[in-house]
Structures are given as structure tokens and as C-alpha cells.
Amino acid sequence: MNRRRFLSQSLAGASAGVALSTLHARAFAAAGDKPKRVALIGSGWYGKSDLLRLVQVSPVEVVSLCDVDKNMVAEAAELVATRQASKKKPRTYGDYRELLKEKDVDIVLVDTPDHWHALPAIAAMEMGADVWVQKPIGVDIAEGKAMLDAARKHKRVVQVGTQRRSTPHLIQARDRIIKEGKLGKIALVEIYCYYHMRAKENPPDSTPPDYLDYEMWTGPAPLKPYNSLVHPRRWRAFNEYGNGIVGDMCVHMLDMVRWMMDLGWPQRIESSGGILVDKNSRANISDTQTATFDFGDLPIVWTHRSWGAPPDPQYPWGATFYGDKGTLRASVNSYDFKPMGGGQAEHVDVKMELEEFPEDKTEKDLEKHVAPAIRGHMKDFLACIESRNKPVADIEQGHISTTSCILANLSMQLGRSLTWDSAAHKIVNDDAANKLLKRPYRAPWKHPADA
Template identity: 30%
Template sequence: MQRRKFIHRTTMASAAFLGFPTIVPAHVLGKESPSNTINIGQIGCGRIARSHDIHDTIRFKGTRFLAVCDVDAKRAQDAKVWVDDFYRERDDKPKYGDTKSYDDYREMLLNKDLDAVIISTPDHWHAQPAMEAAMAGKDIYLQKPTSLTVREGQQLQKAVQEHNVVLQVGTQQRAMPQFRVAAELVRNGRIGKLHTVKIGLPGDPAGPEAPEMPVPPNLNFDAWLGAAPKVPYTEMGVHPQNDYSRPGWLRIRSYGAGMITGWGQHHYDSAAWGMDTELTGPHSVEALAEFPKSGLWNVHGDFLVKHQYNNGITVYTSGGYANGIKYIGDQGWIFVSRGAYTASASDPVDQEKSAKALNASDPKILESTLGPNELHLERIDDQHGNWLECIRTRKTPISPIEKGHKACVTCLISDIAMQFSGKLEWNNDTEQFVNHPEANAMLRREQRKPYGTDQL
């Protein structure tokens, strides 16, 4: 099916209910009514989907995974078996096998029974399926980074707003209490006037050369590449065929920017919470970075990025700092990290396993109690659970597209700054570099047709 015909069909099919709750409220039909069940489709069935997104969503009552989709037929089948087994055991249905498997998410989006989708694809396949899901009236849980480029992020934000769907970005540090507590203490002045933030974020190593290999028969490699440039297949550049360990595409610039976007959106999002800059960004950025001189992997290694904000705060990011966020004020500091938490078994967390999840220059800072008239930030217990709740209530989730886009932009302009010497001035309103056409040219990428957000 041609892409524009698909968009027309999904848009027309959803026109009748866009702007209204996809799920009939419980007070109308009863809490346990089948019509109150959120029917979910999973797009992308790799490491993060299996260990995090499906795993953390399927346990909620009132949800049902109806479908899974992956361009690797083996991964789609593994996900179907995983979901079927879960429901077979939970519901005591020995012959349960109702989960539908797709190899094209666009076909899945035509399923009118689906209310929502979770997108756990490689970074270069985030914005396009999210936009098409919004056009089809589906609510969305989107893994970070929000987009591959600033331009894609702008397009996605517009689509979500125009079609009035609930989109939650997978920046799950918002659900970890230590990050909220740190942000609350900072914003309520417990370390005095905040002037500096130091973010620890490791770089990626260089990799070996990778010879061309035959494409596995179970993988639609052209669809996997999508809008990215056509290149020969090699397993190290895509994902492992025999397990669900950390994939090689994470370290290739055609599909992302490395750790500055991979984990950077987590930390920049959390830091913005404490700096009260969630809907804006820095006015300047400058960076130094090392890049591999050979091998398949070509994202940044060791690096240092400096951002300056209009409120006087300077943010430094480097692998030389402990993995986490250190807020420094004129009366003390607070450090916050994930501790030993991992989203998957292959997360690179060696630096932070021994780090305290929350620490301060003076223990009394952490013992401080917020008064009723002080700022209390939104509190949730689970990122996926908050998304499901907002699907039902139509309230704004804790990590909406507007905040996700701004955090992702901070990552993306950091990557761009690594390609230039000196300071780049940034206009947050226009989302353009000031008087720097070469840097502005990197705010978007050429998209290989017929794929890409520019085709929508």
C-alpha cells in the first residue's frame, strides 16, 4: 500500500473519534468492562521491548497486548510466544495464542481494535511510526530519544498536538523517586542559588571492521534501514540474531548519535526538571569529542559538552563525571543517579553500580521536609502506568511530547556541536543556530525514499 493512501485510510478511520477518549470511561461501563480495556500493539520487539516496555506494561490490569510487530520475523515470533505464554499462564488458558504478529506496523495501525502502541524501535525509526500512529488516532508510548533530528521532532510534536493523542516519552527516571526528590530540593532552594550542573554520561568505544554478510532470511533489511542510507548488511551493525544483547546500531551515526542521545535524553530531561527549564533549552552549546578513526562504530567516544542557560545556569556533561546529575548551588550540592537500576541486563552501568542514588554535601539537605506552601513536583510510581492512566483520563502524562522534544533537542545540538569548534548560539524559539548555516544544515538529514517523516 502506498504511504499516502495508508495515511488517508488511517486518518479517515480515526476521524470520528479524534479528540475523544479512545477508552470508554469506567464510570460509564463499569471498572471491569471489556470496553475499558486498553488494547496495545507493540512496534519493535528487541531488547528494550522484551526486558522493559512489554514487561513493564503487560502486568497492569485492564490492558491487553493484541499485536506485536517487527521487521525481523524471528523477533516478532519470539514476542508473540512471550505474550501468549504470559496470558496463557495468567488467565489459565492452555490454548491461548491470540496475539497477532505483523511485519509492517502500518498494517497493524489499520486494526481498529487497537487503542495504543508502544514504539521500541531503533532511534531512526522513532518519529515516523509515532507520527503515523498519531494520525491513526492511537495513543503512544515512545522510547527515547524522541527523534533522530530536530526537524523530525518538530514534525512529531505537531502531529501529536493536531491529533490530540496521549504520547508518553520513555524517560522513566521521572518515576524514580530520587530524581523527583532531588529536583524538588533544588527548586525549593535547599542548596541556595543553583549555578552549575554536572552530568555524567559515558561515551562509546570504537569497534572493529565488519565485513558484509548475507541478509538473514527472517530480516527485511531494507525496511530496517528505513530512511537511513543504503549500506551492506552486517550483523554487528544491526542486532544479534541469536540473543537480545546490546545491539551494534546504537554506535552508528546513521541510526543515532551514541550515548549523548541514548542516555542523554534521560539525564537532560531530569536535569531540566531540577533547573525549571523543561519547556526551553540552552542559549549556547560548545563541545569537544573524540571519534573513532576506523571501524564500523563511529559515534562519539570521550567528550565534554557545555551548555549555558538564560537563567544563569551552566551545564557540563562528560564521561569523566560519575554517571548521574550533580546540582551545585552557592550553599551546597545534591547528586542523583539511578543507583544500580538497569532497564536491561546489557545496560552499561559499571560506573554507577556503587554510586548512591541520592547524596548531598550535607546530609541535612536530604532530611529536609517540604512545607505545604513549597513546590511539590508531580509524583508517579511507574512511567508505563502513568501513560495508561492518562489514556483513560486524557490528562497530560508526566513526559509529554513538548518536554521530550526539548530534552531531545538538547541532546541533538550537543551532537552537532561536537562537529564544530567554538561556541554555537542557539535560538530556542526558532530552534535554529544563530548565524551558522553549516550547523543548521545538520538539524535535518536526507531521508531515503519512500521512507521518512518528510513523506507523510
């Protein structure tokens, strides 16, 4: 009996009073599998969230943690020891290269800031590990191509953290509404984020705290004077370390729409916006931006504002699909289908799994409504590690969604639309734009496209 069938039957026959996380562990152990050895690079907020969801669905052994913040990695090690079956405390490192030198892990999770995704992910693939990497997969397009090439060269399974593809109610919306044709011809999709998530403070530069290796934290990015805004979570306010709200939030919704509608590359990207309202804070990302991703007969239009009120308070971050037979709104919290002509509407809310996984109730900073999606994403990742098939958010899909969002920012920066040639992997007839596909790396770090 193969492992997946055994797991399915074990879960189906279990009593409702036993936590599903325990059942997963029993099923895998009974199947005689040696636990996968896991390392986490980037042990902050979402690193712990991702890792602990993996621990919930498989009896992995977390052997190593890495972070440039000594306090953060020590806290994570204590927490992991309480949550994994062995109760062992993982080894801790401040440099991912030292962790990977051990060559004793099967799975590496990369949950660093965006400017640190490419190098450790590629190094882990080269070492022989399968990789989970957070979105967006990199800060420039050449990084993403290098990551895709490395995954294929080394035959690694790489799952990107675009977990909308594994969100149960969104899978239902795709299958019951879109795939069944209830929207009819979809000729416009709007995606959007109206969260007030952009940093608004303007603290002075200061000396880095003694527990943070700021030189290593900066890595290949430009070395700027330390500012308390950048660590631990508000580095996204700076273009040096990411791609702003488009790179953070649009990538999720664009990827979700592409998956739901089975779309590939956009043909043309156009974006405009800037800092139109909040001109006093230190943040240098846009507070207002629109972008149009042209998929031929389907435009997908992104809008974000980090100020003002959302048009629909029930959907401050999400997607609206407009068809000639109906409209579908979808978000991490719910979906709403409304047919034309007064037919049967449908509303479905996210189902949190707090009884099945009671540790979710007390876990610090956990997005409880997202935890089921991460667990589903991890299960898909594990199944593909076994089968060696591509996961639902394969690195190629992550590269397409990430590249599209970076192109939107480049369009806004340059003030013109960009036509993308996916076969040649370059912008058509635009030498100036193509020079921006790869950011310069700070020495001694070398860009993976130059390796």
C-alpha cells in the same frame, strides 16, 4: 467513583500477600473499563521491557506486535501470551503500516531503533492511537518538530521513554532536596556517562540473516552493506541510526535535570570531542565528548568517555548538582546529598519491587532497578490517556531534550557553538548549521517535515 480513585482505594485495602499486578487488574476490571488494545512496534530488548511493565499495571490486551526480525517477533508473541490475562498470542507483522491498517488499537508503543521512531509514531497518531515512544524521539530536529505538531494536531497523548521523571527515588530527591532549597543557589550541574558501551569490534560485512528484512530495517537511513554489529542492539555505534552516546545517555540525564529544576530550552550549545582513543573499531560515534548547555545563569556540562575509569565508581552515569549550600549526586541507582558545613547527609538507594512483581526476578535482560520507573511512567501515561492531560514526559519535553542533544552533536561536527532560537526553531545566524536540522531520507521514504 472514578477509575483512579477506585484503583487507589483498591490497592490501599488489599492484603500484602497479593501481587500488586493482580490488584491493578482487579481494580480496573471492577471499575467496568474495557481493556485498552495495545500494539508494540519494535519487539526487541526494550520493547518487551516496556510492554511487559504496561501489562503489569493495567489489564491491557496486547493484540499486535511488529518487527522486521521474524525470530524476534515470534519470541515476543510467545512471551506476551504467557503474561497477559487473556493468554492470547498477539498477531505479528513485519511492516508497521500493515499493523496500523487494522485500526483496532488504542495504544501504540514505538520501541524501534532511533531512525525508525518518527514515521511509525506519527502514523499511529494519525490512526487515532495514543503513543509511547522511546527516547531520543528522533534522529534529527525536524523529525521531532513534526512529531510534536502531529500530537497537537490529532490531540494525542504521547509519552516519551525518559522515565527518570517517574523514578521514585529521583522524585524524592527533587522534592526533598532541590525544591526545599537545601542546595541553595545551584550554579553548575555536571552530567556524565563513563560506561564502556561503544562497540569495539570490527567484523566484516556479510549477508543479512534470512529472518531479518534488512531493507525494511534500514528504512529511511542510508543503505549500507549489512554488518553483524548493527542488529540487534549495537546499531547505536553508528551515526546513521542515532546520535551516539549523547543521543542515548545524555538525553536521559539532561531531561532529568531539566525536569528537576523546571528548565526549558538552552540558549546556547557548545560541544567538542571525537574518536580520540578507539580508532580501530567499525563504530563511527565519538568515544570522548563534552558539551555545555547554557541556560543563562546555569551551565549544564555533559561528559562521556567510553574508556578509562569513572571519577566516582558509585556514579558512573548520573548528575551532580552544585549549590552554595550543598551538593547532590543522582543516578538510576541512588542519590546522595551532602550539605556544606557538616550538616546531615542523606543517602537513598533505588527500591526494586521484586516481591510486588515477582516476574521481574526471572525476566530475561530486564533492568530490575529501572522496572519501577517504567511502571510509574506507564501509570502516568494511562492516567493521562483517561484525563487527556499532558504526561510527565510529554512529547514537547522529549523534543526539547532530544533537540538539545542533537545540537550538541552538530556543534561538535561544525566546530563552533550554536545559539538556538526556540521560537523560530532554528540556529541563529548560521545557514550551514540550519541545513543540518533535517537529515535526507532514503527513497521511497519521505521525511515527515516534507509531508
